[in-house]
Amino acid sequence: MKAYIFPGQGSQFIGMGKDLYNTSNLAKKLFLLSDEILGFQITCIMFNGTMEILKNTKYTQLAIYIYSVIKTKILNNFNPDMVAGHSLGELSALASIDVFSFEEGLKLVAQRALAMQEICESVHGRMAAVFGLEDEVIEKVCEKDNGIIVPANYNCPGQLVISGEYESLKRVCSFFKKMGGKIFMLPVHGAFHSPIMEPAKKKLAKFIKTISFRDSKCPIYQNVNAKPVRKSSNIKKNLIEQLTSPVKWKQSIENMIKNGAISFIDVGPGCILQKITKKIYQK
Known part of the structure; x- marks a missing residue:
């Protein structure tokens, strides 16, 4: 069984996505759509910016989400048996299996990143x-x-x-x-997945209520409980709780292996999750 895994912050790099933009018409269309929805050129920050700017939470999360989801859109035979995403990557995973649209997910990530960035600047x-x-x-x-x-x-x-x-x-x-x-x-200036993120969780909960979630096509192993979930109402609840709860990545991968996963494909930029997952697999 094939499992697709999606990274969070820390996997970004300058130039990420430029090759996709230059070689795929669909990728180019979605990159330009992202600029239009956000009201600024996130593509310029991704392709030609500086790491100092890109590492800001409000840009990093958007960049990784955009790159990861676009990659699934242009992959041949993207038909996962199960998915999981590390922190922010959970939103990329959900968009990839159409729990919500690329556009809805982008707006959700923007709200999430902004709420978290505000706390980073005050605490x-x-x-x-x-x-x-x-x-x-x-x-x-x-x-x-x-x-x-x-x-x-x-x-x-x-x-x-x-x-x-x-x-x-x-x-x-x-x-x-x-x-x-x-x-x-860690090269982040914030206490993510801690009680400090409670105000961001409340803001995210309000915004999530405005988005239509669908039941998942395949099981998604969510960070909060490391268990396979398919029902949209449960996915929503877990996604909100994730901001102040620990990411149970090790437990998620162990459960995916128990349930038949033998191949793990890292969809995002870099291969951070592949290295971590290999250590769990070889345990």
Whole structure:
């Protein structure tokens, strides 16, 4: 069975999508449509901008969504048995299997990114990947801290991303280093998938109610519970909860494997998810 997986922030690069724009009439049409819907040239930022601009949440999420969904539109025989998306990638996955249209998804991503960017600018939050320690150990340390710091991305065995207030993150990271763990600060200036994102979740919930969701053509393994979902009402609920809940990527891939997935195709820019998924598959 074939599983298609869609990345989130961190997979972007300058020039992403330019080859698709130059070689496919359908891709070009959808890129230009994106510019028209957004009211500014996201294509210029993607093709010829700077990383400093592209890495802003309000642009990154749009760029990755546009690239990923367009790629599925021009792929030959795109007929997944199951899909999953990492954080933002969940929206790309949903658009790819027509739970909502490309255009509706683009507007949703724009609202999501803007709401998250506003919080990033008002709250000093950060994220860090912790390597070499058991999930349970990281969870307990975060639980005991007095500030806001939580597990955010269960990526693969031996790698868990934490998210929260910068001071809290510094404290627990110092403790993890003493325990023999390795720390990598993520190049994002926000505490995604933490309680800090609660105001963004409320804004997103209001906007999602204006969009028509359809039942899924195939199971989508959503971040919140790592379980296969097809009903539109459940997909909506999980998509809203995702903003303040951890991304259960490791658990999602494990469940997809249990349910017959033997081939994982990374649809987005780069191959970050393929590398992570390989570690889960080889566990």
